[in-house]
Amino acid sequence: xxxxxxxxxxxxxxxxxxxxxxxxxxxxxxxxxxxxxxxxxxxxxxxxxxxxxxxxxxxxxxxxxxxxxxxxxxxxxxxxxxxxxxxxxxxxxxxxxxxxxxxxxxxxxxxxxx
Amino acid sequence: xxxxxxxxxxxxxxxxxxxxxxxxxxxxxxxxxxxxxxxxxxxxxxxxxxxxxxxxxxxxxxxxxxxxxxxxxxxxxxxxxxxxxxxxxxxxxxxxxxxxxxxxxxxxxxxxxxx
Numbered sequence: 001x002x003x004x005x006x007x008x009x010x011x012x013x014x015x016x017x018x019x020x021x022x023x024x025x026x027x028x029x030x031x032x033x034x035x036x037x038x039x040x041x042x043x044x045x046x047x048x049x050x051x052x053x054x055x056x057x058x059x060x061x062x063x064x065x066x067x068x069x070x071x072x073x074x075x076x077x078x079x080x081x082x083x084x085x086x087x088x089x090x091x092x093x094x095x096x097x098x099x100x101x102x103x104x105x106x107x108x109x110x111x112x113x114x
Numbered sequence: 115x116x117x118x119x120x121x122x123x124x125x126x127x128x129x130x131x132x133x134x135x136x137x138x139x140x141x142x143x144x145x146x147x148x149x150x151x152x153x154x155x156x157x158x159x160x161x162x163x164x165x166x167x168x169x170x171x172x173x174x175x176x177x178x179x180x181x182x183x184x185x186x187x188x189x190x191x192x193x194x195x196x197x198x199x200x201x202x203x204x205x206x207x208x209x210x211x212x213x214x215x216x217x218x219x220x221x222x223x224x225x226x227x228x229x
Binding site for chain 2: 033038089095100101102105
């Protein structure tokens with residue numbers, strides 16, 4: 001899951017296996033959540049988002065699950081490929097008195113082993 | 115498709131020097147943002163713009179200034195660089211505000227080191 005420490009948590013998976021990356025959030029006022037992928041030396045790239053009124057959303061090889069009861073979000077990657085190696089982080093949009101604010105997590109390093 | 119382009123990609127400054135980071139987007143997006151990324155922390159918003167000629171403060175604006183004179187460009191300035199500003203800076207853009215979408219388009223980043 002996400003970490004506020006100096007070292008990112010790492011998930012190692014074998015090529016072809018499914019990956020599950022987790023994210024915990026704390027704000028009940030979040031109205032949508034996003035997953036980003038960041039390859040080494042590059043900028044973050046949008047993967048998929050999910051509204052707070054949804055439990056599940058599927059994209060190409062990816063599925064995001066939202067459990068509002070325990071404030072937990074997960075990204076599932078099917079048939080993980082070497083090109084999936086990257087840092088993945090979640091973000092949430094919180095609606096407050098100051099307007100909308102996107103808050104980003106610290107990320108999980110996904111390593112795909114051949 | 116260029117998308118979001120940042121210049122320079124790397125820069126080393128001495129404490130007290132000034133510099134400007136340039137961000138250019140060719141997607142005709144209204145909204146543009148400057149973030150910084152530090153180890154162990156998530157992206158933090160420095161300043162943003164909701165359209166040409168507008169700017170607004172984000173989460174960590176102190177020590178930075180911005181300008182949006184043209185819709186496609188968003189400049190981030192450091193007037194007097196400090197070691198605490200050593201970071202990787204990302205520019206991003208979106209076609210509508212974050213109240214409606216979390217899909218931001220990011221540049222490749224500018225790594226700044228302040229000695």
